[in-house]
Amino acid sequence: MSEFILEAVRCKNCGSGLTVEVNDNIVYCSSCGSGFEQIDGEMKDIEINFAAAAVRSEGELIYKPFWLLNTTINITEREASGNFIKNLFGGSNDFTGGDILFYIPAFYCKIETMKNLSTKFTLKNPVASPQKYNSRLTGFAYGKEDAAKLAEFILISLEAEKSDVIKRFKYEIKINSYSILGIPFYDKKNGRFKDAVLGTDI
Numbered sequence: 001m002s003e004f005i006l007e008a009v010r011c012k013n014c015g016s017g018l019t020v021e022v023n024d025n026i027v028y029c030s031s032c033g034s035g036f037e038q039i040d041g042e043m044k045d046i047e048i049n050f051a052a053a054a055v056r057s058e059g060e061l062i063y064k065p066f067w068l069l070n071t072t073i074n075i076t077e078r079e080a081s082g083n084f085i086k087n088l089f090g091g092s093n094d095f096t097g098g099d100i101l102f103y104i105p106a107f108y109c110k111i112e113t114m115k116n117l118s119t120k121f122t123l124k125n126p127v128a129s130p131q132k133y134n135s136r137l138t139g140f141a142y143g144k145e146d147a148a149k150l151a152e153f154i155l156i157s158l159e160a161e162k163s164d165v166i167k168r169f170k171y172e173i174k175i176n177s178y179s180i181l182g183i184p185f186y187d188k189k190n191g192r193f194k195d196a197v198l199g200t201d202i
């Protein structure tokens with residue numbers, strides 16, 4: 001028989017009890033707005049904010065976590081006709097570097113859904129002023145390392161996908177900071193959701 005160990009987790013900053021789901025390694029304190037990431041058994045601070053709902057729909061409003069990766073991209077070699085980088089930097093094909101804020105789902109979803117959400121949100125960067133909400137934020141499935149790999153995957157796949165021929169694409173990606181953004185979704189039941197920022201059905 002295995003033993004159940006129930007550990008009471010308290011906020012390091014305000015002492016409130018925290019709701020932690022089994023697999024969550026990141027917790028948000030809805031009392032004071034602090035965020036913590038468990039690294040090697042220690043609670044490290046991580047910035048957590050929320051986006052406001054902009055789209056109306058039916059269903060209960062819940063929040064799903066995204067990683068926000070503030071990156072600096074440096075294109076060292078590029079010979080392709082993809083649109084991703086062009087779109088991000090105001091139509092210039094001669095772009096050789098700059099900052100990109102990647103939105104990467106931190107909750108479990110299919111790879112197609114992840115790609116769709118990441119692409120839309122990263123291209124539109126729709127959350128200008130994230131805020132602290134008194135809301136629950138759980139369901140973390142992917143960590144920082146996963147998020148960094150996914151950001152690269154998005155960068156490469158979008159650049160390659162839309163080009164007739166991708167000949168060369170070399171880049172350097174520097175991650176300046178990680179934070180968490182809670183994005184509102186309408187729960188449509190039966191595993192269907194609609195995001196309340198851009199109106200994407202997943």
Ligand SMILES: [Zn+2]
Nearest residue numbers: 011014029032
């Ligand atoms: Zn707190």
